[in-house]
Each structure stands twice: as structure tokens, then as C-alpha cells.
Amino acid sequence: MSAAIEARGLSKRYAKGREAALSEVSLSIPPGAVYGLIGRNGAGKTTFIRICATQLLPSAGDLRVLGFDVRGEERKIRERIACVPQESRPLYFLNVWELVYLYLKMRGLDAVESRRRTTNVLDELGLSEVKGTLVNRLSGGMRRRAMVAMVLASDAEILFLDEPTTGLDPIARREVWGAIRRASREKRTVLLTTHYLDEAEALSARLALLEKGRLLLEGPPSELRGRVRLPYRVTVQGSFLPSELERFGQVSDVEGGHLVFAQEGAARELAMLALSRGAKVSMGPVSLEDIFMEVVGRSIEDDAPAAEAT
Numbered sequence: 001m002s003a004a005i006e007a008r009g010l011s012k013r014y015a016k017g018r019e020a021a022l023s024e025v026s027l028s029i030p031p032g033a034v035y036g037l038i039g040r041n042g043a044g045k046t047t048f049i050r051i052c053a054t055q056l057l058p059s060a061g062d063l064r065v066l067g068f069d070v071r072g073e074e075r076k077i078r079e080r081i082a083c084v085p086q087e088s089r090p091l092y093f094l095n096v097w098e099l100v101y102l103y104l105k106m107r108g109l110d111a112v113e114s115r116r117r118t119t120n121v122l123d124e125l126g127l128s129e130v131k132g133t134l135v136n137r138l139s140g141g142m143r144r145r146a147m148v149a150m151v152l153a154s155d156a157e158i159l160f161l162d163e164p165t166t167g168l169d170p171i172a173r174r175e176v177w178g179a180i181r182r183a184s185r186e187k188r189t190v191l192l193t194t195h196y197l198d199e200a201e202a203l204s205a206r207l208a209l210l211e212k213g214r215l216l217l218e219g220p221p222s223e224l225r226g227r228v229r230l231p232y233r234v235t236v237q238g239s240f241l242p243s244e245l246e247r248f249g250q251v252s253d254v255e256g257g258h259l260v261f262a263q264e265g266a267a268r269e270l271a272m273l274a275l276s277r278g279a280k281v282s283m284g285p286v287s288l289e290d291i292f293m294e295v296v297g298r299s300i301e302d303d304a305p306a307a308e309a310t
């Protein structure tokens with residue numbers, strides 16, 4: 001099946017003379033799965049989503065959503081998508097139940113189906129107890145959940161969720177994860193942005209890492225480890241001189257010990273050495289957060305002006 005979203009050389013500049021918010025991004029988002037978009041503040045994630053959702057026009061390049069062009073076929077796209085924007089304020093004069101129900105009715109679902117879906121989603125996202133509460137009397141996290149509920153209960157083929165779990169408590173986050181997984185089991189496409197890298201890894205079939213509008217990494221989370229220079233992390237506790245550790249890889253100090261990023265052979269060697277000295281050691285593949293720090297860190301270094309000659 002062809003891609004749900006296909007970007008080719010997509011660029012966006014908000015104003016002449018300003019740095020590009022997106023710079024020649026090419027990626028293909030497969031249908032029926034969760035796709036995670038990660039990157040620092042200002043990396044371009046929301047800009048990408050807003051172009052996909054036909055709220056913004058690209059400056060250059062092509063973008064097709066479900067095969068339709070964002071330039072000229074906006075209506076066809078809008079019928080098939082639903083979006084939780086990063087900054088959203090639901091209609092304050094409705095209660096939670098009305099908010100979700102009326103949204104579904106406006107999207108064209110009949111009353112019986114809208115009622116069924118509303119009840120189910122409020123239950124799934126832990127909102128049944130506040131279903132009669134006016135939206136503007138809800139706490140910030142609950143209001144966010146109500147917005148997510150509207151979109152997840154819809155019949156849209158593509159769901160855009162821009163930081164759906166920001167500000168949510170740990171239990172509510174897990175409830176949203178469950179609902180996102182359900183949407184993907186129903187073969188809907190979910191484009192998700194998040195700063196929680198555990199969340200990105202747990203939910204996404206594929207991930208894209210943006211930095212300053214450029215795509216730095218793309219692929220399934222399990223494959224991204226293969227793209228970093230030092231794919232293993234070893235933590236040793238005990239007395240080691242930094243000079244002893246440096247030959248194994250890149251060393252940093254952590255609470256009560258040292259963290260070394262290394263290649264597989266060096267990581268094993270270091271673990272054996274530490275064990276032979278009776279030191280506590282733990283070893284494993286790098287986390288998504290480690291990959292993020294390495295790849296983004298390298299990109300920032302590459303962008304830094306060269307040190308002045310002395």
C-alpha cells in the first residue's frame with residue numbers, strides 16, 4: 001500500500017531572511033502505524049504537522065497526504081484527518097461529553113454511533129467521572145485528555161497528535177498510550193510528536209529525528225542504534241581512573257561511577273575488566289535518549305563556528 005504521508009524536499013520558511021523551519025525534508029510515513037516525530041524545541045515538528053494538516057503551505061517541495069496534494073486538494077485531506085494541536089483550547093461552554101459527542105456528530109457520524117464512541121473513549125481515557133463537567137473547569141491535563149479523546153474517537157484515517165501527553169500524569173499518559181495503540185490496531189495512521197523519548201520508542205513503528213528543520217535520522221527505533229558510532233553503554237561503579245576508561249570509548253561521570261559509550265567489543269572488554277576488579281557493572285544497548293544526545297549533539301557541534309585561530 002502506498003504511503004499515508006509522503007514528503008519530498010519539503011521546506012518551510014515563515015518569512016524572508018529567516019532561517020528555514022523545515023529544510024528539504026523527505027520521508028515516507030507508512031499507513032496503519034504510529035510514526036513518531038522527535039527533536040528539540042524549535043526543530044520543526046509542529047511546522048511539519050501543520051503543513052500535513054493543511055493549516056500552512058510549504059515554501060518548497062511536495063507533500064502528499066493519503067495521495068492528495070496539500071496544494072489544491074486540501075478539502076479531500078481535511079475530511080480524512082483529525083488533529084490535536086500543540087496549543088489547543090476546547091470550546092469552553094460545553095461539558096466533556098458534549099465536546100466529544102458534538103465533534104463526532106459534526107464529522108458526520110450518526111447519533112447512535114457518536115454516543116457509543118463518546119461513552120467508550122471517555123471510559124478508556126479515564127474521563128467518565130468528569131463527563132458532565134464544563135471544559136473550562138477542568139484541570140489542564142484533563143482538558144488535554146478531552147482533546148485527545150475527541151480525535152481518537154473520530155473515524156479519521158490519519159490522526160495528528162502534537163504532544164498529546166504533555167502535562168499528563170503517569171497514569172493518564174498510559175491511558176493515552178493504550179488509546180493510541182488501539183487506533184493503530186484499527187489500522188489508522190498516527191503521527192505523534194513527543195519530548196518523552198520512552199514514549200516515542202514504546203509507541204512508534206518508525207521515528208524521525210528533526211534538528212533545525214533538517215531530518216537527521218529516520219527508521220524503526222530498533223534500527224536507529226545501528227546508526228550511532230558507539231551503540232553500547234556500560235556503567236561501572238568503583239575506582240577507575242578516567243585514563244583507564246578512555247581507551248574503551250567516550251567517558252562521562254555519573255552518580256557513583258562512570259558511563260562509557262563504546263563499540264560492542266570494547267564494551268565487553270570493559271565489562272570483563274570491571275568484573276575482574278569486583279566492581280559493579282551494567283551493560284546494554286544505547287537508549288533512544290543516548291542516540292538523541294549523540295546525533296543532535298554532533299549536529300550542534302558541526303554547526304558551531306570554527307574556533308578562532310590563535
Ligand SMILES: Nc1ncnc2c1ncn2[C@@H]1O[C@H](COP(=O)(O)OP(=O)(O)OP(=O)(O)O)[C@@H](O)[C@H]1O
Binds near residue numbers: 021039043045048086
Ligand atoms: N507562526 C510562526 N511564525 C514564524 N516563525 C515560526 C512560527 N511558528 C514556528 N516558527 C519558527 O519555526 C521553527 C520551528 O518551530 P516549530 O514550532 O515547528 O518547532 P517544534 O519542533 O514544534 O518545537 P517545540 O518542541 O517547541 O514544540 C522555530 O524556529 C520557530 O520559531
Ligand SMILES: [Mg+2]
Binds near residue numbers: 045046047086162
Ligand atoms: Mg511543537
